[in-house]
Amino acid sequence: MKQYHKVSSLLAVFAFAGLVFFAMSTEAQFSITTVEDSAFSGKERMRPIVSFDHDAHMAYDAVEDCNTCHHMWEDGKKMDNADSIGMECSACHLAEPGNSEMNLISAYHRLCRTCHLNEKAGPVLCGECHAGEK
Numbered sequence: 001m002k003q004y005h006k007v008s009s010l011l012a013v014f015a016f017a018g019l020v021f022f023a024m025s026t027e028a029q030f031s032i033t034t035v036e037d038s039a040f041s042g043k044e045r046m047r048p049i050v051s052f053d054h055d056a057h058m059a060y061d062a063v064e065d066c067n068t069c070h071h072m073w074e075d076g077k078k079m080d081n082a083d084s085i086g087m088e089c090s091a092c093h094l095a096e097p098g099n100s101e102m103n104l105i106s107a108y109h110r111l112c113r114t115c116h117l118n119e120k121a122g123p124v125l126c127g128e129c130h131a132g133e134k
């Protein structure tokens with residue numbers, strides 16, 4: 001009986017440690033400070049890594065919701081009550097040459113830069129966003 005109690009309290013300690021670890025790792029996901037789409041990794045980058053404070057952006061007025069960026073579309077219209085959290089932009093936008101909305105590089109540039117231009121705040125020059133290490 002005593003032995004059993006020892007084991008179960010040890011298990012409780014492990015379970016608690018596991019929970020704390022889980023909470024910490026989910027939090028860490030949201031504090032990304034660069035955009036590094038896997039579509040561009042493995043190749044030689046033309047520009048340095050892009051700085052992007054994900055958490056800070058949540059506080060800006062122009063950012064209404066997660067789907068301001070992680071959007072979902074249906075019949076050519078952006079959906080209000082759906083998002084693509086957990087998917088990389090390159091899951092839908094293609095890293096191939098071409099100039100449509102669906103081209104990955106222009107998708108990034110249009111989303112990020114257009115808001116900065118509209119808001120008259122935030123970087124619009126190449127080197128201001130591509131400010132990290134190459």
Ligand code: HEC
Pocket residue numbers: 028029030032035036037038054057058063065066067068069070085086087088089090
């Ligand atoms: C201003 C644009 C923007 C907004 C708003 C935004 N995100 Fe993101 N988020 C991004 C970009 C860009 C990435 C990196 C995408 C990529 O690598 O393809 C990202 C990545 C992520 C990731 C993956 C992180 C990782 O570790 O790879 C998660 C999870 C995420 N966002 C959740 C959220 C949630 C939840 C919200 C709303 C509270 C939100 N995002 C709002 C732009 C945004």
Ligand code: HEC
Pocket residue numbers: 069070071072073076084087088089090091092093101102106107108110111
């Ligand atoms: C689930 C698929 C999907 C994901 C993930 C996705 N998009 Fe899109 N995106 C679309 C579709 C579909 C359109 C509409 C294109 C059209 O109508 O020709 C679109 C349109 C756009 C447009 C042009 C319209 C507008 O709102 O200005 C931009 C810019 C854009 N996406 C950027 C991004 C960025 C940046 C990410 C990652 C944060 C992203 N998209 C993630 C599917 C997706």
Ligand code: HEC
Pocket residue numbers: 035050051052053056057060062063064068069108111112113115116119121122123128129
């Ligand atoms: C819906 C609007 C919106 C979108 C989308 C957006 N930003 Fe911003 N961003 C802002 C605003 C507003 C500021 C300026 C905040 C200030 O100076 O108070 C800003 C500032 C920045 C800054 C300067 C540092 C900082 O955080 O103040 C960087 C770098 C940046 N944005 C990168 C990006 C990148 C990269 C993307 C696309 C993945 C992006 N932003 C998408 C609104 C946006």
Ligand code: HEC
Pocket residue numbers: 035036037038040044045046047048049050105108109112113116123124125126127128129130
């Ligand atoms: C508002 C921010 C912003 C500005 C301004 C900006 N970019 Fe980007 N750019 C991005 C983001 C975000 C990505 C996606 C980066 C990633 O996933 O690694 C990107 C990706 C790229 C890529 C593909 C990745 C690589 O390095 O090969 C190229 C090339 C590029 N940008 C060139 C430019 C050029 C040239 C300019 C100026 C005319 C410019 N960008 C201005 C945000 C920006």
